[in-house]
Amino acid sequence: GGGETRVRVERMFGLMDRFLKSDPSSLQKDILDHVEYTVARSRFSFDDFEAYQALAHSVRDRLIERWHDTQIHFKKKDPKRIYFLSLEFLMGRSLSNSVINLGIRDQYADALKELGFEFEVLAEQEGDAALGNGGLARLSACQMDSLATMDYPAWGYGLRYQYGLFRQVILDGYQHEQPDYWLNFGNPWEIERVHVTYPVKFYGTVEDENFNGGKRKVWLPGEMVEAVAYDNPIPGHGTRNTITLRLWAAKPSDQIDMESYNTGDYINAVVNRQRAETISSVLYPDDRSYQGKELRLKQQYFFVSASLQDIIRRFKDSHSNFDDFPEKVALQLNDTHPSLAIAEVMRVLVDEEHLEWNRAWGIVCKIFSFTTHTVLPEGLEKVPVDLLESLLPRHLQIIYDINFDYIEELKKKIGLDYDRLSRMSIVEDGAVKSIRMANLAIVCSHTVNGVSRVHSELLKTRVFKDFYELWPHKFDYKTNGVTQRRWIVVSNPSLSALISKWLGTEAWIRDVDLLAGLQEQAANVDLHEEWRMVRKVNKMRLAEYIEAMSGIKVSVSAMFDVQIKRIHEYKRQLLNILGIIHRYDCIKVAYAILILFQNMEKSDRTKVVPRVCIIGGKAAPGYEIAKKIIKLCNAVAEKINNDPDVGDLLKLVFIPDYNVSVAELVIPGADLSQHISTAGHEASGTGNMKFLMNGCLLLATEDGSTVEIIEEIGEDNMFLFGAKMHEVPALRVKGPTLKVPLQFASVVRMVRDGYFGFQDYFESLCDKVEGGNDFYLLGYDFQSYLEAQAAADKAFVDQEKWTRMSILSTAGSGRFSSDRTIEEYAEKTWGIEPCKCPF
Numbered sequence: 001g002g003g004e005t006r007v008r009v010e011r012m013f014g015l016m017d018r019f020l021k022s023d024p025s026s027l028q029k030d031i032l033d034h035v036e037y038t039v040a041r042s043r044f045s046f047d048d049f050e051a052y053q054a055l056a057h058s059v060r061d062r063l064i065e066r067w068h069d070t071q072i073h074f075k076k077k078d079p080k081r082i083y084f085l086s087l088e089f090l091m092g093r094s095l096s097n098s099v100i101n102l103g104i105r106d107q108y109a110d111a112l113k114e115l116g117f118e119f120e121v122l123a124e125q126e127g128d129a130a131l132g133n134g135g136l137a138r139l140s141a142c143q144m145d146s147l148a149t150m151d152y153p154a155w156g157y158g159l160r161y162q163y164g165l166f167r168q169v170i171l172d173g174y175q176h177e178q179p180d181y182w183l184n185f186g187n188p189w190e191i192e193r194v195h196v197t198y199p200v201k202f203y204g205t206v207e208d209e210n211f212n213g214g215k216r217k218v219w220l221p222g223e224m225v226e227a228v229a230y231d232n233p234i235p236g237h238g239t240r241n242t243i244t245l246r247l248w249a250a251k252p253s254d255q256i257d258m259e260s261y262n263t264g265d266y267i268n269a270v271v272n273r274q275r276a277e278t279i280s281s282v283l284y285p286d287d288r289s290y291q292g293k294e295l296r297l298k299q300q301y302f303f304v305s306a307s308l309q310d311i312i313r314r315f316k317d318s319h320s321n322f323d324d325f326p327e328k329v330a331l332q333l334n335d336t337h338p339s340l341a342i343a344e345v346m347r348v349l350v351d352e353e354h355l356e357w358n359r360a361w362g363i364v365c366k367i368f369s370f371t372t373h374t375v376l377p378e379g380l381e382k383v384p385v386d387l388l389e390s391l392l393p394r395h396l397q398i399i400y401d402i403n404f405d406y407i408e409e410l411k412k413k414i415g416l417d418y419d420r421l422s423r424m425s426i427v428e429d430g431a432v433k434s435i436r437m438a439n440l441a442i443v444c445s446h447t448v449n450g451v452s453r454v455h456s457e458l459l460k461t462r463v464f465k466d467f468y469e470l471w472p473h474k475f476d477y478k479t480n481g482v483t484q485r486r487w488i489v490v491s492n493p494s495l496s497a498l499i500s501k502w503l504g505t506e507a508w509i510r511d512v513d514l515l516a517g518l519q520e521q522a523a524n525v526d527l528h529e530e531w532r533m534v535r536k537v538n539k540m541r542l543a544e545y546i547e548a549m550s551g552i553k554v555s556v557s558a559m560f561d562v563q564i565k566r567i568h569e570y571k572r573q574l575l576n577i578l579g580i581i582h583r584y585d586c587i588k589v590a591y592a593i594l595i596l597f598q599n600m601e602k603s604d605r606t607k608v609v610p611r612v613c614i615i616g617g618k619a620a621p622g623y624e625i626a627k628k629i630i631k632l633c634n635a636v637a638e639k640i641n642n643d644p645d646v647g648d649l650l651k652l653v654f655i656p657d658y659n660v661s662v663a664e665l666v667i668p669g670a671d672l673s674q675h676i677s678t679a680g681h682e683a684s685g686t687g688n689m690k691f692l693m694n695g696c697l698l699l700a701t702e703d704g705s706t707v708e709i710i711e712e713i714g715e716d717n718m719f720l721f722g723a724k725m726h727e728v729p730a731l732r733v734k735g736p737t738l739k740v741p742l743q744f745a746s747v748v749r750m751v752r753d754g755y756f757g758f759q760d761y762f763e764s765l766c767d768k769v770e771g772g773n774d775f776y777l778l779g780y781d782f783q784s785y786l787e788a789q790a791a792a793d794k795a796f797v798d799q800e801k802w803t804r805m806s807i808l809s810t811a812g813s814g815r816f817s818s819d820r821t822i823e824e825y826a827e828k829t830w831g832i833e834p835c836k837c838p839f
């Protein structure tokens with residue numbers, strides 16, 4: 001009936017008529033209809049959460065329209081597509097972002113007002129989609145927004161975890177983890193595709209088939225689960241294009257294993273089947289470390305296999321020759337997590353599509369690009385061969401075969417340098433024989449990208465030096481970026497309006513380089529006044545949140561000094577806390593002097609610039625030292641915040657359960673933010689870019705993308721300190737003999753002596769930074785850290801200077817939009833072009 005249906009539908013609706021209207025009364029009607037028919041509440045009585053649900057469904061309807069049109073358009077044009085494979089996407093909330101990208105936020109706000117609801121209040125009802133750990137996962141989300149906005153024919157593929165990143169609860173200052181069962185209240189932003197399912201196979205045995213020079217094999221799997229697609233439409237801004245983030249959920253397979261049913265144990269047979277769902281049940285909360293767990297490997301293969309079946313099916317819809325595959329398909333490996341895709345493409349082409357091995361290999365070498373996000377060796381995944389052999393026996397063979405051919409070629413090029421050959425091998429012959437996923441990805445990808453310039457230098461000179469020397473042309477970098485749609489327009493609407501007013505256009509929302517236009521106005525006193533006003537209102541919003549959450553009252557005239565990110569030794573939250581202890585000590589000394597000399601030194605105390613120090617972030621559940629850092633922060637906060645000698649001069653707040661929506665609230669309210677990793681450890685960092693866009697000044701080390709920020713805004717416009725990247729290795733060698741400033745020894749002493757309690761518990765933390773163990777150079781950097789802090793205090797007192805620096809920060813942030821990153825990837829790595837949906 002397809003043809004008939006079409007004729008009828010076309011008769012019923014004029015072409016434009018079929019679209020939902022977005023004037024306030026149409027929106028009201030749609031919302032109320034959803035209250036009644038979707039949420040199933042009475043139109044006359046529904047609460048904020050139900051109103052949010054109805055609102056979300058009415059937005060979803062509008063997303064679906066555009067999304068359909070986009071998919072139809074892509075299908076018709078058949079451009080080369082980019083498939084972005086990532087095990088993590090940190091989307092956060094969707095409502096505000098969607099209506100802003102659709103250009104109908106104000107219409108919704110008006111419509112709701114008449115119904116007696118406030119848009120902002122309903123938006124707060126939404127929970128975060130936290131299907132990722134940190135920077136890497138949020139980067140994927142920002143890049144999806146840019147891909148949609150810039151009309152690229154793109155698909156994101158990932159896993160639909162039932163439990164996202166754990167919720168952090170602080171009890172007595174300690175972190176506790178609680179499961180994030182985020183789908184409990186339904187998820188209006190996804191569309192379940194019950195018909196888009198693929199079988200995914202595991203375990204079993206491999207049998208020979210004597211074709212194809214013996215390379216073609218038959219895999220007889222031992223277990224089969226079903227992957228079901230859940231589509232999340234991602235709307236672009238100022239375009240009709242709406243692309244797909246397709247997340248897979250595991251379900252029991254349709255193919256029933258009659259055997260177990262016939263044995264008569266029906267109940268247990270059903271229970272066993274249900275276990276399939278565990279594959280997509282929970283996100284691994286340790287970023288930057290890999291433990292060789294079977295479930296994790298299952299997750300990786302599950303999402304890779306389903307995604308590739310989907311991609312290959314789409315290709316075969318309109319193509320019959322696999323030699324055209326590289327002209328139509330680009331596969332992006334977001335870190336090593338999806339690198340089994342390489343072996344999987346080989347397996348499908350050789351075993352299932354019956355291509356000859358070398359022809360398949362030629363195709364594989366043209367389609368993959370790989371981006372690595374770390375410099376830490378523990379971040380490089382190694383999969384034990386035993387594990388791979390049992391779970392994916394055919395893939396292990398393929399990897400061995402790839403490695404054999406590659407090593408033979410390598411010998412021809414570099415000779416029999418066995419040390420180098422073994423370093424470069426995909427297979428590691430260690431105590432535990434394992435597969436080096438990064439080596440696999442590098443060997444098989446046409447491009448290896450780093451995430452900032454200095455990261456790329458480190459890859460070339462250290463981490464992947466051998467490979468760089470062999471294939472210099474493969475190595476490149478695309479400095480990370482963040483989307484100004486979410487990180488200014490959604491999270492800081494008043495700054496957004498102010499920018500548009502002063503630039504005389506909203507075009508910067510799609511063309512972020514226009515922000516540079518603010519430079520000319522950086523000294524304008526009228527702008528200064530409005531700028532300060534916007535910032536103050538944001539600080540008030542943050543102060544209210546702090547009070548509601550922790551009971552701590554903070555003064556908005558104090559400097560809000562923020563460090564929010566995953567807790568990690570290399571990120572040096574401990575340096576921040578020790579600096580706060582030092583500040584506390586100085587205030588106490590000044591107070592003692594004041595009392596002693598009765599007012600003589602009063603000026604000293606008034607010279608102290610009041611601060612509110614805010615720290616937030618989660619520690620991986622098994623990362624003991626990171627958890628101790630959280631406890632120390634809370635213990636120090638307890639002491640300082642309750643010390644009457646200190647008052648408003650210093651407050652320390654630990655913000656629990658840091659996530660995307662907390663970041664959206666905190667960043668616009670920050671005066672100063674800290675990005676203080678030991679130089680050479682942060683591959684890029686993206687938080688720094690979000691703060692920069694919002695006019696927050698940075699106190700930072702010259703690490704990761706900060707190096708490029710310095711080039712954009714100048715070192716005078718921020719507070720830099722610390723050992724330089726090239727100095728770090730030598731400083732480490734000198735380690736035990738390095739001179740450490742007295743102040744450092746004395747603040748560590750305070751912690752050791754139990755000044756903040758929990759003496760025994762903090763001992764191992766103190767040991768980490770003293771006695772020659774100070775790997776991250778906290779002691780060495782302490783002096784210059786305090787100097788940078790003093791410089792920040794001095795600048796803050798001069799509000800005119802501070803405001804100019806703040807404006808120049810926003811003005812100089814254009815380079816750090818993910819729009820720029822994505823354009824570079826599209827042109828230089830993926831070879832794709834925009835494909836814009838009409839009307």
Ligand code: GL4
Nearest residue numbers: 135136373451682683684685686
């Ligand atoms: C990370 C890096 O640590 C971080 O510097 C970078 O900004 C981010 C995105 O490229 O990727 N790598 C891992 S693992 N987690 C990250 O956040």
